[in-house]
Amino acid sequence: MKxxxxxxxxxxxxxxxxxxxxxINNYSNIPEQTRKKILKIIKENNYYPFESAQRLGRRKSDxxxxxxxxxxxxxxxDVLMAIEDKARFDTRYGHGITPYSTFYDRNxxxxxxxxxxxxxxxxxxxxxxxxxxxxxxxEYKKAGLPLILIENRMVNAHSVNTDNREGGYMAGExxxxxxxxxxxxxxxxxxxxxxxxxxxxxxxxKAGFEQxxxxxxxKFDKRYLELTTHYSIEEGIEIVxxxxxxxxxxxxxxxxxxxxxxxxxxxxxxKHGIKIPQDLAVIGYDDSLYAPFLNPSLTTIRQPIDKLGxxxxxxxxxxxxxxxxxxxxxxxxxxxxxxxxx
Amino acid sequence: MKxxxxxxxxxxxxxxxxxxxxxINNYSNIPEQTRKKILKIIKENNYYPFESAQRLGRRKSDxxxxxxxxxxxxxxxDVLMAIEDKARFDTRYGHGITPYSTFYDRNxxxxxxxxxxxxxxxxxxxxxxxxxxxxxxxEYKKAGLPLILIENRMVNAHSVNTDNREGGYMAGExxxxxxxxxxxxxxxxxxxxxxxxxxxxxxxxKAGFEQxxxxxxxKFDKRYLELTTHYSIEEGIEIVxxxxxxxxxxxxxxxxxxxxxxxxxxxxxxKHGIKIPQDLAVIGYDDSLYAPFLNPSLTTIRQPIDKLGxxxxxxxxxxxxxxxxxxxxxxxxxxxxxxxxx
DNA sequence: CTGAAAGCGCTTACAG
DNA sequence: CTGAAAGCGCTTACAG
Numbered sequence: 001m002k003x004x005x006x007x008x009x010x011x012x013x014x015x016x017x018x019x020x021x022x023x024i025n026n027y028s029n030i031p032e033q034t035r036k037k038i039l040k041i042i043k044e045n046n047y048y049p050f051e052s053a054q055r056l057g058r059r060k061s062d063x064x065x066x067x068x069x070x071x072x073x074x075x076x077x078d079v080l081m082a083i084e085d086k087a088r089f090d091t092r093y094g095h096g097i098t099p100y101s102t103f104y105d106r107n108x109x110x111x112x113x114x115x116x117x118x119x120x121x122x123x124x125x126x127x128x129x130x131x132x133x134x135x136x137x138x139e140y141k142k143a144g145l146p147l148i149l150i151e152n153r154m155v156n157a158h159s160v161n162t163d164n165r166e167g168g169y170m171a172g173e174x175x176x177x178x179x180x181x182x183x184x185x186x187x188x189x190x191x192x193x194x195x196x197x198x199x200x201x202x203x204x205x206k207a208g209f210e211q212x213x214x215x216x217x218x219k220f221d222k223r224y225l226e227l228t229t230h231y232s233i234e235e236g237i238e239i240v241x242x243x244x245x246x247x248x249x250x251x252x253x254x255x256x257x258x259x260x261x262x263x264x265x266x267x268x269x270x271k272h273g274i275k276i277p278q279d280l281a282v283i284g285y286d287d288s289l290y291a292p293f294l295n296p297s298l299t300t301i302r303q304p305i306d307k308l309g310x311x312x313x314x315x316x317x318x319x320x321x322x323x324x325x326x327x328x329x330x331x332x333x334x335x336x337x338x339x340x341x342x
Numbered sequence: 343m344k345x346x347x348x349x350x351x352x353x354x355x356x357x358x359x360x361x362x363x364x365x366i367n368n369y370s371n372i373p374e375q376t377r378k379k380i381l382k383i384i385k386e387n388n389y390y391p392f393e394s395a396q397r398l399g400r401r402k403s404d405x406x407x408x409x410x411x412x413x414x415x416x417x418x419x420d421v422l423m424a425i426e427d428k429a430r431f432d433t434r435y436g437h438g439i440t441p442y443s444t445f446y447d448r449n450x451x452x453x454x455x456x457x458x459x460x461x462x463x464x465x466x467x468x469x470x471x472x473x474x475x476x477x478x479x480x481e482y483k484k485a486g487l488p489l490i491l492i493e494n495r496m497v498n499a500h501s502v503n504t505d506n507r508e509g510g511y512m513a514g515e516x517x518x519x520x521x522x523x524x525x526x527x528x529x530x531x532x533x534x535x536x537x538x539x540x541x542x543x544x545x546x547x548k549a550g551f552e553q554x555x556x557x558x559x560x561k562f563d564k565r566y567l568e569l570t571t572h573y574s575i576e577e578g579i580e581i582v583x584x585x586x587x588x589x590x591x592x593x594x595x596x597x598x599x600x601x602x603x604x605x606x607x608x609x610x611x612x613k614h615g616i617k618i619p620q621d622l623a624v625i626g627y628d629d630s631l632y633a634p635f636l637n638p639s640l641t642t643i644r645q646p647i648d649k650l651g652x653x654x655x656x657x658x659x660x661x662x663x664x665x666x667x668x669x670x671x672x673x674x675x676x677x678x679x680x681x682x683x684x
Numbered sequence: 685c686t687g688a689a690a691g692c693g694c695t696t697a698c699a700g
Numbered sequence: 701c702t703g704a705a706a707g708c709g710c711t712t713a714c715a716g
Contacts, residue, residue, distance in 0.1 A: 003462065003485075005693060016703045021695060029701060046481075048461035052397035053693035056708045061394070071413070072423040081414040084443065098440060101426065119390035120345065139388075143345075233635060263635050293575065293605050295637030347709060358687045363711060371685060395709035398692045 004047045012045070013038050024049060055120075064316050065122035067100045067112055067130055073231070074260055074288050075303075079128055079150065082309025090317070098122065102130065104230065106197055110136060117145055124316040126150065131197045132157075146319030148312055152200040153329060158319065160312045160330045161201070162303040167334040168205030171254045171283045171301055172212025174336060180252040180281055184224045185209065186239055186265070187256045188231070205256045205285070223248055228257045236264015237271070244272060252281040252342065259284035259291050259300055266294065266341065281342035296340035307332055346389045354387070355380050366391060397462075406658050407464035409442045409454055409472055415573070416602055416630050417645075421470055421492065424651025432659070440464065444472065446572065452478060459487055466658040468492065473540050474499075488661030490654055494542040495671060500661065502654045502672045503543070504645040509676040510547030513596045513625045513643055514554025516678060522594040522623055526566045527551065528581055528607070529598045530573065547598045547627070565590055570599045578606015579613070586614060594623040594684065601626035601633050601642055608636065608683065623684035638682035649674055 006024075010017040015034065022030055023038045041047075055061050066083070068076040084097055098121070102109040109130050116122050117140060125140070129151040137156040140147045149159040175183055188199030190206050213220050223246070226239045236255070243250060255262040262284030266276055274280050276296055284291060287302035311330055318324050348366075352359040357376065364372055365380045383389075397403050408425070410418040426439055440463070444451040451472050458464050459482060467482070471493040479498040482489045491501040517525055530541030532548050555562050565588070568581045578597070585592060597604040604626030608618055616622050618638055626633060629644035653672055660666050 003460065003693095007693080017694080018696080018703060018705095019701090022702090025695080031701070034701090046456060046460050048457050050398070050462050050693055052394040052403070052462070053708090054695075055394035056392070056398055056710080057693075057695035059695090059708060070423070072419045077414045077419055081412070088445070103430070114388060115390050118345065118388050120392050120394070233631075263632075267635055289575075290605075290632055293609055293636070345709095349709080359710080360687060360689095360712080361685090364686090367711080373685070376685090392709055395692095396711075398694080399709075399711035401692065401711090 003050075004045050006047075006049065009038065009041055009045065009047050012041050061120055061123050062320075063122045064097045064313075064320075065100060065116050065125045066097050066128070067102065067109065067116075067125065068128040069104050069130075070101045071099045075258060075286050076128055078286075078288070078305050079309060079312075082305045083126070083313045084309075085306075086310045086313040090313070097126075106131070114139070117143055124148070124320045126312055126316060127152070129199070129201070131200075146316065146324075148315055148319070150308070150312060156327065158315055158324075158328045158330075160308060160315060161204075161332070162308065162334045163331045164201045164204035164334075165208035165211075167285065167301040167303075168208025168210075168254075168256065169212050170208075170334065170336045171205075171285075172209040174299075174338075175252045175254065175281060175283065175342065176212060176216045176218065178281070178342075181218055182221070182224065182250045182252070184226065184243060184248075184250040184253040185256055186226050186228055186236070186253060186261050189227055189229070202256050209254060209256070224250065228261055231257050231260055233260055233264040233267065236261040236266075237268035238264075240265050240268030240272070240274075250280060252283070254283045256285060259286045259288040259298060262298055262300070262341075263290070263294060266296075266298075277340065277342050283342045287337050291337070292339065294341075299339045299342040300337050302335045302337050304332055304335065345392075346387050348389075348391065351380065351383055351387065351389050354383050403462055403465050404662075405464045406439045406655075406662075407442060407458050407467045408439050408470070409444065409451065409458075409467065410470040411446050411472075412443045413441045417600060417628050418470055420628075420630070420647050421651060421654075424647045425468070425655045426651075427648070428652045428655040432655070439468075448473070456481070459485055466490070466662045468654055468658060469494070471541070471543070473542075488658065488666075490657055490661070492650070492654060498669065500657055500666075500670045500672075502650060502657060503546075503674070504650065504676045505673045506543045506546035506676075507550035507553075509627065509643040509645075510550030510552075510596075510598065511554050512550075512676065512678045513547075513627075514551040516641075516680075517594045517596065517623060517625065517684065518554060518558045518560065520623070520684075523560055524563070524566065524592045524594070525555075526568065526585060526590075526592040526595040527598055528568050528570055528578070528595060528603050531569055531571070544598050551596060551598070566592065570603055573599050573602055575602055575606040575609065578603040578608075579610035580606075582607050582610030582614070582616075592622060594625070597624065597626045599627070601628045601630040601640060604640055604642070604683075605632070605636060608638075608640075619682065619684050625684045629679050633679070634681065636683075641681045641684040642679050644677045644679050646674055646677065 006017045006020050010020045023035055066080055071077055100112045113136050124146045126148045141156050147157045149157050153159040188202035190203035192198045210220055228235045253265050262282055265282055269280055284298050284300035287300045291298040291300050348359045348362050352362045365377055408422055413419055442454045455478050466488045468490045483498050489499045491499050495501040530544035532545035534540045552562055570577045595607050604624055607624055611618055611622055626640050626642035629642045633640040633642050
């Protein structure tokens, strides 16, 4: 069976394919009658334009690409869905969002980003917790392909973040006000040039946390800091055991790296008979779907993901349509959600 | 800045663009020397073929589409990632998988499936827990576009499932052997022509469960059955409260609808002072990432997702390459994972 | 082994 | 308001 093409529709309607194309693309100067007739024939014949041909003709894709470590990761998928939820009710935009996973590999990330750019796979790119080389940013800039960073901030790209410094500060304040002093920190890699890639958000949250310490006259003990690479439950467990082995007595742990790590911490603590929150207060980050249902339920810093998603989407569409000059950097306020674990 | 095209590469290499194209597509009859030279120039100039043009030229897309209710849903994303994990190490296939979400709406599902078919958006389609009209299946068949159903089984399409009947039977056996007799069931919609769409897996699991009951000489009490539409935590809580309100005393609940519902059930039970597993045993389905970390940890039926993903992916690629005659129906063995909740 | 040519299905100035 | 034509960037028989 041959596919139905624009030519077939034109023939059936007794018009030129230009006219059909204009109907499809909502040109204004088509008389209502022919418009309706053509639409009817399109419907009857189950005609859908071949998108690849449209893209080639238009010289653009109208697609938004979403680059993240792994879309199955908790926060990643939540952000993607928040963006999609906006997208599907927005009349300016009729497409899905194409996800790319880097699998935590910088080279894969670079490859994806160049492939998207030079293969013209998208008209706007959203990158979540990705650290592209600054050369890539220049290449994007030169090509005029809008790039929006989430959980990062760099020159030559847009960015949308929750105020991570504020989030770290909130957690610190809260714990200190409740008399906790020996507070462990589980971070992504806040050091530039680390081989695991730099985590902008961890650095910011840590800075905010340290500011709270300072205000309370508490000195930060470096031994209380542990780093995580995969942000996994397993690593959370291991880190607790590492603290125990080193005989470092903590009265709280702030999981800058997110709720998933916090689940691991609570699991690890339970395994060794440490009571939460009595012996050890735990604060997570993100307020993931499961946080209220853990035992004990998890105190955490919420990033308002819907707002984040909406902001990112609007920025992407505006940038796609060249409605923005220069680069925007937007910050959204986080919120502390107090539950049982701290 | 103009994008680099195949023409530019051809000019720089001093050859015809056909030759460049042949290099890109790994034709065999290109001398090693020119091959290398062209590849070098491609790399130096950051050339990536414009995929839309390739597709138009090839008259095919090489893309696999993945249709599900919402990719953020637990099981959906796990399956998608299992497939992607296979895909990214497979040399036969160089693309990502494009997800489509139906948002639990049958019409959206039909629209997606027709758009993919007639818009030639993919060369193979994987549909997870979707109930397409049988007309759509005929249209796919006629067009020769391979369709693989997961969590469903229909004539005129391939399917890959875990043996759901066996899974339901396992759960029933286990509970009955431990002396539980008043076992509540939380299902998707096992009735054909329900407005929420028919859930093939729920029907199968329920059938397996009833078989176990029968073997033990226990009669199934219809009042013990509750249906869920969104498979959410919230619905799990509500259903527990519904049972309480109706004064239906259960000693176990089997969450055929999955672990997420089971989380809700445990939450609801806790809220009303019902002890798990002493007062109420709970069994979930899927063995999601969080199951071991809940409190109590969740006994559940595991679907071997890696195996499922691999099987589905291989089937998709083989079907895409016309290596399969007729329609295949594959079943994979499930496994009961015993933890604290039952 | 390599090139010239036709074709894929659209869009979009342009002319009328 | 409508059509004819050129063009988008590839691929792929085909001829040599």
